[in-house]
Amino acid sequence: MKVMFTKLPIITLLILSVMLIACSSQQPVPIQERSVDIEQQVRQPAEVEGAGLQVRPLQNPGVRELVSQADQAEQNNNLEQAGIFLERALRIQTRDPELLQRIAEIKLQQSSYEQALNYASRSYDVGPKVGELCSRNWRTIGVSREFLDDIAGAEEARQRSITCAAKKPEGF
Amino acid sequence: MAKKARRQSPARQKKRKPGKQPTPRWRVRLVCIFAGLLGLTAGVGGCWIYAISSQVVVHFEQRRWDVPSRVYARPLTVYAGMPLTSQLLRNELQAAGYQSSAEPAQPGQYSIQGNSYVIHTRPFAFADGLQAAQIIKFQLIEKTISGLQVGGNVASLARLDPAEIGSLHTLGGDDRTVLQLTDFPELLVTGIQAVEDRNFKRHHGIDWRGLARALWRNVSTGSISQGGSTITQQMVRNLYLTNNRNLWRKFNEMVMAISLEHKYSKHEILETYLNQVYLGQIGGRGIHGFARASQFYFGVPVQSLQPHQTALLIGMVRGASWYNPRRHRERAMARRNVILDSFAATGLLRRQQAEQWQSLPLAVRDQPGYLNSQYPAFMDLVRRQLREEYAEDELQREGLRVLTTLDPAAQLQAERAAREGLSRVEQSRGWQELQTGMVIADPNTGDLLALVGDRNPDRAGFNRAVDARRQIGSIIKPFVYLLALANGDNLMTQISDAAINIPMPNGETWQPQNYDLQNHGSVPLLTALIQSYNQATVRLGMGFGPERLADLLRRLELLPETALPHPSLLLGALELSPLEVASLYQVLAADGYRTRLSAVREVLDSNGRALTRYPVQLDIFPQREAIPLITFALTDVTKRGTAWRLRQMLGREASIAAKTGTTNDQRDSWFVGYTDDRLAVVWVGRDDNQPAGIAGSTAAMPIWAEMFNGMPLRNIDVYRLPGLTWYWVDWLDGWVTDANCPGAGLVPFRAGSEPVQWRPCRN
Incomplete structure (x- = not known):
């Protein structure tokens, strides 16, 4: 019994520590520390949402090559390098909606949310406004707004991304 | 002697050999003095040798690493389908110090045979990696690149090493x-x-x-x-x-x-x-x-x-x-x-x-391969931008490599236009003291491609492109109309161009007048803008107040927060430099996505590692949805408005958005024009700000046309401007009508601001 009493403070401390750890593990991760999973949050859902009619503007072969190099760099987790390749491509084709969206996605992964939003918005403005690209535009805008604490704006963007699906005309 | 004998010690007496004379004291002293001097010399000499050796080592180390920063133009990227003329390419290669050769076996050489081009590039460390020397081949067919090859393989793009344009020291x-x-x-x-x-x-x-x-x-x-x-x-x-x-x-x-x-x-x-x-x-x-x-x-x-x-x-x-x-x-x-x-x-x-x-000649170029006096206005801006991030000492000694946005071929065109265009204007007007400031930029990326700060572009000194702030006059008007269009008006909204009196706080009345001193009655906003009517513009602006225009300018950092807007601001009573005007119009030319105009892309250290990058940052402009309407209206300025002679001057069909500007007493002549990929501003006037007898369309516009003469431009396709819907309307009253009606025209509207009244053709 005496042993029990002498060890009581230690046991109490242990219990408190466990409780604290348990509590802290339930704390939400600060928004700045969260990272974006671009595949899960933008590309894959957009593929589903934007199914149907796709309008893909012709891309310059030089731009395509630079985009492919940027993809490679992104896969190697070298976002800075990917950004450099995409910016080179942008100087060739300044209003290419696919290219602008890719830059937006790189910015999103770099936690540059305002720039991600602006590039996605520019892509939408000059883009087809239907299909997968449209959905990626709005998903990127939505995620960016969420990180920028614009919850209502994020929800509006989610709704817009759903409306990007366009049915193929009959006989198409 | 007795005294001497007394001072000698017995021991010494014992050592003295018999029969040998003692050394004279003077010789001992001499040896001592000599030894002392030798020691002193050796000491001083040693110190001297040590000192100068240390100094030379310090100098050696300094000289090994003390290297001024080099400044480069933007590298030319060529790609299949790229519009390019032979002349522009030659200018580009010349600026980069390439030499013509029948067989370009060495890096830095090129050959031209008919429409076939071979360029042997030099190695260069870019921010995205080291690019080795390579042989690029292509043909220029109908001013377009085709058959591109790099190192013997078909390629879709290739990049030349950039021209060195100067150094910072x-x-x-x-x-x-x-x-x-x-x-x-x-x-x-x-x-x-x-x-x-x-x-x-x-x-x-x-x-x-x-x-x-x-x-x-x-x-x-x-x-x-x-x-x-x-x-x-x-x-x-x-x-x-x-x-x-x-x-x-x-x-x-x-x-x-x-x-x-x-x-x-x-x-x-x-x-x-x-x-x-x-x-x-x-x-x-x-x-x-x-x-x-x-x-x-x-x-x-x-x-x-x-x-x-x-x-x-x-x-x-x-x-x-x-x-x-x-x-x-x-x-x-x-x-x-x-x-x-x-x-x-x-x-x-x-x-x-x-x-x-x-047996060969010396093969020395008449002019140095690069001149540090080249492009003084542009280099001045590069220095100013770099000083925001770097200490002067770093720039002068650490061998940095500054990659700028300068397009040497565009710069050459601009310089030629400044020299020849201004002379022509002077001959026709009889003036000899005109000056100019010119800017060419890519509005989508903010790259400053060319800058001219003096009628003699090689002259360093007062950089008019950056520092000459002059009244901008009618150049401001598109922004007055932008605010109205963003507020729900459309291009066919009617506005009165009757005379207008504005009471001022001091009790006086301001009565702006039209350039032609005529009143034009009720006109659509489109007509008022493309004909640059002052009375209609002031009436429109006073509807929402000059404070709104001031807010727009403040957002673009072109008006101090404390400035009190006067109604005359609606007619451009505001002093800006050509570079600031370019910054103002960049927003229009890029469909409402603002980006900072920049002369520097990146700074690399001597090993090619990127120290600073200036990525293209976009900022959404609040009135962006109405901007395509303004772009459409400004393309109309070059068709039937104040700049209708532009296409004639260019000698080709081109869809260009533009605005002329003339200030009181014809002191300043402005012209701003943009396409999908180029934005250029020209100011012409006198340094003493005296009347020069010039208007926007008579001085700045011909120089603008000369600048783009022969330069490929991506025309504005008004039907692809974002967010617009198109209706056939009657030009007189703006009612929707049928396409085949006389006086009907196709006009764009923003979704939600379309006209609702329809009627059949007027008889």
Whole structure:
């Protein structure tokens, strides 16, 4: 019994520590520390949402090559390098909606949310406004707004991304 | 004597050998004095040697790493389908120091045969990696690139190394490019040793045999014609000493040379020598090192030097002024041939080869391969931008590489337009004192492609493109209409152009008038804008108040927060520089996505690592959804508005958005025009701000047209402007009507602001 009493403070401390750890593990991760999973949050859902009619503007072969190099760099987790390749491509084709969206996605992964939003918005403005690209535009805008604490704006963007699906005309 | 005997100790008396006389005291004293002096000399001398050795090491270290920053134009990217003219490409290659050659076997050479182009690029470390030298081939068919190949393989794009456009260093500072020893061509490395110091690999700083040989020749000829200096001694002289030929200087030089050889390897010494040796002068700056001299005299990188060029540069080591090939061709030729003989004598070239190279001309460019006085307005802006991030000292000494946005071909066009266009305007107007400031930019990326700050573009000084702030007049009007359109109006909304009186706080009345002093009744906004009616514009602006326009300008950082807007702001009573006007219009030209105009893309360290990048940052402009309407209206300005003569001046069909501007008493002439990929601003006026008798369409517009003459432009496709819907409307009242009605025109509207009234054709 005496042993029990002498060890009581230690046991109490242990219990408190466990409780604290348990509590802290339930704390939400600060928004700045969260990272974006671009595949899960933008590309894959957009593929589903934007199914149907796709309008893909012709891309310059030089731009395509630079985009492919940027993809490679992104896969190697070298976002800075990917950004450099995409910016080179942008100087060739300044209003290419696919290219602008890719830059937006790189910015999103770099936690540059305002720039991600602006590039996605520019892509939408000059883009087809239907299909997968449209959905990626709005998903990127939505995620960016969420990180920028614009919850209502994020929800509006989610709704817009759903409306990007366009049915193929009959006989198409 | 008795006194002396008394002072001698018994012990000493014992040691004295019998029969030997004692040493006289004076001799003892003399020896002591001599020994003392010797010790003193050795001490002082040792300290001296230590001091000068330390100094030369410090200087050596400084010279090895003290390198000014180099500034480069934007690299030209070529791709299949790219619009390009032969003239623009030639200008680009010339600016980058490429040399025409039948067989471009060396980096830095190109060939043109018919419409086929071969360019042998030079290696360059870009921020995305080192790009090796490569051979690019393509054809220019109907001003478009096709059949692009890189290294013999079909390619979709290729990038040329950028033109070097200048360096950042102190006034009077030296100009040099530092390379590693392995980057120098073999003939140069071996040739310099064959000519200047054949025993370099074996001596320890001083070549005693060579020195003796030189001494003998000097004695036998009775003059000091040969110095016998080793490469190490020459470098010491360049680093630290003067060219005085006296024994004390020679002694110091020898001490320092030995000291350097003791501290550094032969490799390090030769590398520093090749980077440091004095080879010429431009203005107040010395040209140091073979890499810089190669660019300076031949316009090619040192790796591309031909043997006769290498021989000339090596020959100039003995006296860069005396053998200056631009001033003393024959003397330089003779010296070059002596060096080629030397190459043959030492087996570096075969005799026959040497003779062949001797038969060739000097091949020196008339002008230096680059001039630091080139593009002074642009370089001024580069310096200003860099100073925001870097200390002056860093820029001048750390060998940074600054990649800018300058498009050399566009700059050349702008400079030509400034020179010739202004002269033509002056001849027709009878003025001789006009000045200009010009800016060309890519509105989508913010890249500043060309900048002209003076009618003589090579003249440094007052940079009008950046610093000449003048009233902008009608240039402001599109922003008045933008605010109205963003507020729900459309281009067919009617506005009265009747006379207008604005009561002022001081009790007076402001009565703006139209340029033609006429009232035009009720007109659509589109007409009021493209005809630049003052009365209609003021009426429209007063509807929402000049404060709204002031807010827009403040957002673009073009108006101080504290400025109180006067109604005259609606007619452009605001002083801006051409660069600021470009910044204002960038927002329109990029469909409402603002980006900062920048002269610098990135700064790399001497190893090619990116230190600072200036990525393209976009900012959404609040009124962006109405901007495509303004762009449409401004394309109409060049069809039937105040700039209708532009296409005639350009000599081709082009869809360009533009606005003219003329200020009170015709003091300033402005013209701003943009396409999908170019935005350009031209200001013309007098430095003393006196009336110049010029309007936007009579001075600035012809110069703008001259600037873009022959330059490919991506036309604005008004039907692809974002967010617009199109209706056939009656021009007179703006009602929707049928396409086949007389007086019907196709006009764009923003979703939600479409006209609702429809009616059939008017009879």
